[in-house]
Amino acid sequence: MLKGDRVGLRARHEEDIPVLRAELYNDVVNASRAEGGPWRPVKPGAQDPRLVVDDSNHAVVPFSVVELAGDTLIGTATLWGIDTHNRCAHVGLGLLPSARGKGYGSDVVAVLCHYGFAVRGLQRLQIETLADNHAMLRAAERNGFVREGVLRSSAWVLGEFMDEVLLGLLAREWKPRPSAT
Numbered sequence: 001m002l003k004g005d006r007v008g009l010r011a012r013h014e015e016d017i018p019v020l021r022a023e024l025y026n027d028v029v030n031a032s033r034a035e036g037g038p039w040r041p042v043k044p045g046a047q048d049p050r051l052v053v054d055d056s057n058h059a060v061v062p063f064s065v066v067e068l069a070g071d072t073l074i075g076t077a078t079l080w081g082i083d084t085h086n087r088c089a090h091v092g093l094g095l096l097p098s099a100r101g102k103g104y105g106s107d108v109v110a111v112l113c114h115y116g117f118a119v120r121g122l123q124r125l126q127i128e129t130l131a132d133n134h135a136m137l138r139a140a141e142r143n144g145f146v147r148e149g150v151l152r153s154s155a156w157v158l159g160e161f162m163d164e165v166l167l168g169l170l171a172r173e174w175k176p177r178p179s180a181t
Ligand SMILES: CC(C)(COP(=O)(O)OP(=O)(O)OC[C@H]1O[C@@H](n2cnc3c(N)ncnc32)[C@H](O)[C@@H]1OP(=O)(O)O)[C@@H](O)C(=O)NCCC(=O)NCCS
Pocket: 030, 033, 034, 092, 093, 094, 095, 096, 099, 100, 101, 102, 103, 104, 105, 106, 107, 128, 129, 130, 133, 134, 135, 136, 138, 139, 142
């Protein structure tokens, strides 16, 4: 398991799946805002790649996020679009509603940076988020990500086009937190 101050990133367990399906992926507003595609209901037992891990896909590493105190599931974290030629990848995360706004998001980003830069030897990590996702923007910037641009009207979200912000962090700029291992 990878550890931050208060969160752990571990493999997906079978018992995580119904919780993530109900609280993240079957939540129309959350999924429409976070997924970058049309919402569709996920049925029990579905082999949805966001839930069921495909170990043969080396471009994506999905983690379940737990609270270290108590080992409770609090969300997902993903390094995706891993490009081993250009040594870059994208960072994604989604916390269960009850876990938001408590500082876990910043901690998860710090651990994903440790995984991307220290464990995988990447040189660039990237985040795309809706321009009004202030918690995500702040969690990224607290970890050193810089805003590199605005993708104007790039996301169709529940009836309107919204801007997305592109943020990047390079290995040489990264300041590891001592707690992220
Ligand atoms: C986005 C998300 C991962 C952020 O994690 P979080 O644990 O809720 O955020 P944190 O508590 O770590 O807060 C990060 C920072 O944003 C600030 N913040 C939180 N909510 C905010 C809001 N609504 N407006 C402005 N700032 C906010 C916090 O004060 C904190 O700033 P600080 O470090 O200076 O105190 C989480 O809210 C989430 O999973 N949301 C739904 C899914 C999603 O949007 N995923 C990202 C898709 S790209």
